[in-house]
Structures are given as structure tokens and as C-alpha cells.
Amino acid sequence: MNIILKHTFKSMRQNKAQIAMVVATVMVVVAMFFASLSMFDIFFNINAAEFVRLSADADMIVGAHYDGQFYSPEELDNVLEPFADNIVYKKSFIKTTGVLKTKSENVAILVEATNLEQYLDGAPLYGKYTQGELAYPKIVVNQRFAGENNLQLGQTVEVFLATCGDYKKFSIYAISDNIGIFASGSAINVLIDLDDAESQFGLINVTLLKFKDKSIFEQVEERLTNDDNMSSISVGEALNTTYSREIATNNTLLFAIALLFIVGMMVLILVTSYIIIVKSRLNEMLIFKTAGATPMQTTLIMLLEASLYAIFGAFLGLWVGRGGMALAERVLLANFTSAITYQWWKWVLAFVVGIIVTLASVLAPILKVSKQSIRQATSGTVKEVKFAKPAFLAVILLAIALVIFAMRSLSIFYAFAFSALLIVLIAIFIITSSSRVHLWVSKLISKVSPKGIIALSATTTKRNATAHNVSILVATVTAFSFMVVAIIDFINVVLTLAPSRYSSDYVVEYRYDKMPEQAELLSLERELAEHQGVDSAYLVASAGLEWKDTTGKYVGADKWVNLIGVSNVSNLQSVMAEPANIEYSPSFQGVQNPAICNIDIIKRFNLKLGDTLYFTIEEPDGSKRDYQHFVTIVGIDYTTTEYDKYIYTNLNILYDEQESLKPTTRYFVNAQPSAYLSLRTYLENKEELGKRAFIFKYERWLYASALGLG
């Protein structure tokens, strides 16, 4: 073996800690980069999988997948009559929320009713089927759902059907594998026959159409939207790839920003680690120099060493990235519409990027040492660290604040550009401030342990550049750790929707067509609270409407807010997950319609305590008009995430416009576990509620709500 190569291999045994850090850093860079190359596939499939599950290979959907408006199938046939020869299939569905009642609890479900025999002939389900006679109509559930709820073949279950407004008994006919209509890992759906849904007049709310020639799509769409009887029914692509692609692109861009931060921090870690490594290699390089090594040769020797770390780290990174993606596939998506692809170029690109990032990062410290003359390298002078002036640090901090502000205000594409600037500023701040922080820390520690290593490290000759490098490394690793936590949090938000802001044991959902009287709602709140084993019950009624923006700055979803009516805003914290995070204005008692806004609204709309908010109502036909009530901000809720916009106010103002607002009502109940079944019986037997109040365990309800089944 070449003597220099042999020496390099052997000298690598020194600096084990730094080398481990370099290899681990390269590994993370490559793993993240490799994952990012397939992240679009993940995001796209997450969004598209649900469409595919519901729409199979259909071209057009007439209606909506969740609780869409009902219509007559005969009316639809009339409209489609001119295209009859061009339709491969037409599948009619009723898709509506329901409640499956097991012995131990209620489960919110999506009831999908269709011509069961025809459907199963066309799309056979793999799984277990009953052979014997069934006591009740057939119901098909999926394997995961059956496992979670301990359901067996042939078992009788009760399902509340919104179509008939009552519970109905079914026998479990089949437990399907999680494929086809049961493909989505997140779906909690059951399949029944259309006739068993007992829909009035045979109305349906979803039809899937498959055309021989897809070019007729626009003609069909036009005819449906112009038809008097069908014009209010939504029509669209069955598999909305455009929508999925848009979401996936935005999420991927956000992920890329996160990745940019990680790589930026990683580069700083690599540079600092390598400064330490080359300093410890200085004696060896001096030996080579005195033996006649040119600067180029010493550079190549050290680059060779760095390349070995890069290759090893990149190799590990590829497998860590691939393993991470496999885990993500398994956890996030039970089945894929199109497999996530790992083409050869992704492996090569991630590997090459890892090597390039590493070598580019270590080049500066290596060149610095290589260019030094023997005399410079052996001069033995201790470099005193330079302290940045406080004014300079203040300017950098101000610049960071401005860039963050700009990133929050600008669109995602500009935010991407600004994030690079932010990384540079953060790096400058870490490099320039770490020596001062190091000095302060060591001074502080010197008061406790004056002769300790940390105390001495920032005094006299020990306050040198090496100590400064270690400070930068520690600061960078800390910043990186913080960033990783923030990014994991971000990915959680992207993938698992907004976390709940409430805290309770159970949720009672009250489903109605017309909002009951306020006294009735409040009476139920009292009754629930007084039930045996119940500690508290809290009424929450919510409706969506738009913030009346006079600036014209906000459009679309940015203006959309949830107005939540509660019996008393002053004790809102009793139901919140983080009650201490609510800040009340001291003078809110006399305010007409007091409102507590979450911090997202405050920031987004640039609001403050005491401001008055006005709203716009959007009618079903798309027209807009002013909402007759206004609210005044008396408090801020800091607990909510930035992905939702909520305003809490008094319940009564939701009544006047309930026809347009269609508020939903639920009660958060804190109770002993033993109270659950007696509460369920109580709600079922209370005639005034008309069997339309259901109690769910909180986590189950939260999950169903996230899927639009709440």
C-alpha cells in the first residue's frame, strides 16, 4: 500500500470524536437529500391516495366524497343521456358520515353505500368472507378497522345512518384486505348496499363516471352545470391530480427550505469539525512539509482523508435515507397509487452531493493549513480570539429579524430565496457571537469552579482560536439540534394535520338539520355536567365565515375563519389543552361580543386587543353579504397552531344567521371511564335529541375529525 495512504488510514484513528461527527453529518446530509428527492412522491401519494381510494379509475365525480348534496339518479341519467354510448360505467354511491356502535364504544365512520353485488363483481375484494346465513343486511369492513374494533365475521353491529336518521343492524359479511376502496391507511369506512342505506326517494350523493373517450369530459361538465336540477351539484375530476400536485409541490418546497437550513448548519458543523481535525494534524503535515511536500501534496493528503469520511458517511446516508423512506411509506401510506420511485440517478445524485458538500466544506480549513509555511505553522503563537462589537451583533440580530419577517410576509417562492440569506446570517451570528458567549459562560462558571477547565478556557492564553472553534461547533450543533426538532415538528404538522387545542376525555357530537334553541343546547350542557361520573362539560358550536378584509391584502383561504360560540368565554381555559396560554384583556367584562382570537389570526391580520372584527357570509350560491354581528378582541389564545384560525365568542350571535352558517355543535366532557356507557345510553334514550347525539372517546373523535368525519 502507498506509504501516504497507509499513514492516512492509521492517523485517522486519532480524533475519533470529530471523525464520528463528520461521518454522522455527511450521513444526515445524504439521507435528507436522498429523502428529499422522493419527498414529492410521498406528498403526492398522501393526497392522491384518498382520491384513488374513493374514485378508483373513474374520470368524473358528480357530487362530493364526504356528505355531498343529494340528488336523484334519474335526473342525472337524463342529463347524461346524450353521452350514454360513451360511458364505460356509472357507479352510484351514498357517502355520508355515520356512527358504528360496538359493545364498548361509538366510532365515527364514513358509510359508503353502493350496489354491493355489482360493485364486488367489478372489483373483487380480497379477504375473509362469511359462508353462513346472515341475520341482517351485509356490511363490509376492512382488516385494520376490524382489528382495532375487535370485529368478527358474522358479528352483528349497529350503524347510525344519516340517510334514515336511525340506528340499523348489519351483519359483517366480509373483512377485506386494505385494498381497493379500503386502501387508504387513514380511511375508517364501511361498505353497505345502496338499498340498505334507506335513502329517501332513492337519492344518492356521488356518482363515478368512466368515459370511453375522456375528451367528452368538458361537454358533460357543461351540460351538468347548465341543468336546472343538477347545477348545484359539484362536478370534477375523479382523481384530482392537479390539486394533489399543487399541495405536493408546496409541501416539497417547504421541505426544501427545511433541508436548506439543515444543510447550511451541516456545512458549518463540517467546517468547524475540520478546523479542529486539521489543527490536530498540523504536526504530521509539518513532517511531510519538511520532507519536501508541496502545498498541493499536503492538500491532497488531507482531502484524501476527508474523501474517505465523505464516502463512508454518504454510503451510510443512502441506506439511512432509504430506510427512513421505507418507514415513512409503511407508516403514512398503506397503499400507493404509484410506487415511490428510487431510480438509480437519485442514489447517485445524493451520493455525489454528499461528497461535494463535504469536500467543499473542508476545503477552506485544509487550504489554510496547507498554504502555511513551516515557519508559520511552528511559530507557536497562540491566536487570541477577536470579539465582535456588540453593535455588530445587534445589527446581525436585526437583519435576522427582518429576514424572518420578510419570509413570513412573502409567498413561499420568495421565502425560499430569503431562507438562504437567513442561513448565512445565522452562521455569521453563531461565528461572531460564540466567543462572547464562551467568555460569559466561563466567567460565570469560574465563580463556582475557578480552576475548572471551562473556567480557564476563556482566560489568558487559553482564550485562543481553538477554544473559539469548539464554541462555534457547540453552538452549531445546538442550533442544528433545535432545527431538527423544529423540522420534525413541521413534518408532523404537514403530515398529521393541526394538533388539537382542546383537552377532554370524551366528545358529544350533536348532529342536527336546524340548530336547536340556545336554551336547549345550554340545558344539555348542564345535564351532561351533572351526569354521574362527569367532572365537567363544555359546549362549543362552530361555523365558518370570512373575515371582512378592507385592505384587499388577504384572499381565499387566508380570510377564512372559524367562529366558535361558547356559553362563556371567560372560562374558555377550562377546556383548552394549554389553558395558561390564554391572555385576557382586563377590561373585557362590559364588551358586547367579546372574542378571543388565536395567535395566528392576530399575526396574520395584524390585530391587537380591543380591535373590532367584521365578517362576510358566503351563501351556498357563492354570493356574499355582510354578517350582522361584529366581535371585539378581548383575549389571545397562544396555544393554537398557525395552521388554523379561530375566534371564540358568545354562542348567541351564531343563531341569527344559522341558515347560512350551519353551525355544528359538540360538548367536551371530562368524566370517569365508567361514565362513558351510561352517557351513551342516556343520549340514545333522550327523546328530544332524536338519537342525533353521539359520544366518542376524545382521541377517536380527533382522528375522525381530521379525516372530515367529525
Added chain:
Amino acid sequence: MLRVKNVSKTFDGKRMVLKDASLDIQKGDFVSIMGASGSGKSTLLTIMGGIDKPTLGEVYLEGRCISNLPERELAILRRTKIGFVFQFFNLAPYLNVEENILLPIILDRKKAKDYKDKVAEIMEYLKIMPFRDTLPTKLSGGEQQRVAIAKGLITEPQIILLDEPTGNLDSASAEDIMHLLVKINTERHTTIVQVTHDEHNAAFASKIFHIKDGQIENNEHNT
């Protein structure tokens, strides 16, 4: 062969470490540069060997000015025409004795196998053959300096510069090394320049230059 002409050196622009130093070294000379610690003798040696550059003045090796050569050319000079032996920084810790001696050859992109006989000859000459496969850390200080000298000799340089070569050795080992240098000088006609603060070791040379506060005070011929 080696001429130092009016060389001055300052590191901080204020204090002169060397002041207008001049000296001539002829081929085959064994020269000692003597002085107290901080007198500027090591600085003079590094300037003579192209390791450092003078602030003023020039250094000529075989009539060619080497004071302002770029680092790359100086490196080539060090591995072809000048051998160096320092008190420290001499041997690569993870290479055995033979590999250390071969290091300048490898760095000169020559094949090690072509120098196998020559390495053996030098090791025999310096009596270090038994340590051929030994790592430097397993050797005594005197043995390490012998290996360092062997490394300095492998390229057959015209001049070997030694900076306190016995500074880290006991008196018996130091004496041994000095006799070895005399042997190399007389038998191989290699020019040797050493800096030392030890009068006894300095006396092994044929010429002695005294340096004080950066100035060469006198030179004497040692008989």
C-alpha cells in the same frame, strides 16, 4: 555554496530578530551556529533552508537566490537539495523506520522499490538496520535522530541543516549523534550546518559562527 547576504528578519515589524546577517558556507563545511536561546540562530537556519523568508537581504544556494521562491519550489528544493533535521517534527508516527526514510522519495513521485538498496545502505551506515520495521515511538531519542538523519540523507542533498539535533537527547546519545555527523561530513562530503547552544557540540564543527541579539558577531575556524 550557501551564501547569506545582509539578511534581516522581523516578525512583528518592530523587533529585529536578525540584523544584517551575512555568512558564506563552502561545500564540505561542517558549520555550527551558536547562540543563546532567542538569539536568532534558528531563524537564520530556517531562512537558509528556505523554510522562512528574510525581511531584507538574500540567500543564495549554488548561486541561485532562494529568498523569494514560491512555496512549491521551496518544497522541491527541500526534498532534492537540502536535508532537514529538527529537534522535533522529524518522523511520521504511523510509518516504520524504512517508510519514514523513504518519505521524501515518495513525495518526489519516485518509486520506493528503486531506492531499496540505497535505504538499506544508509540504514547500515547509520546502524539502524535492526529497527527497519519499528515505529518511531518504539525508538530512543538518539535512534529517532539517526532515522531523521537517514531521512535527510536519502535524497543525497548537498547540505543538511540541523536545528538543535541533540537538544532532546542525553549526553551519551548527543555525543554519538555528533560523531555520526562528523563521519557523514568527512566520508560523504556532505555540507552540514547545525545550530546549537551547546559549546561542546558546537566544537565538533570545522567553523563556528556566534550569534547574539540577531547579529553574527564573529566566526572561528575550529581545528
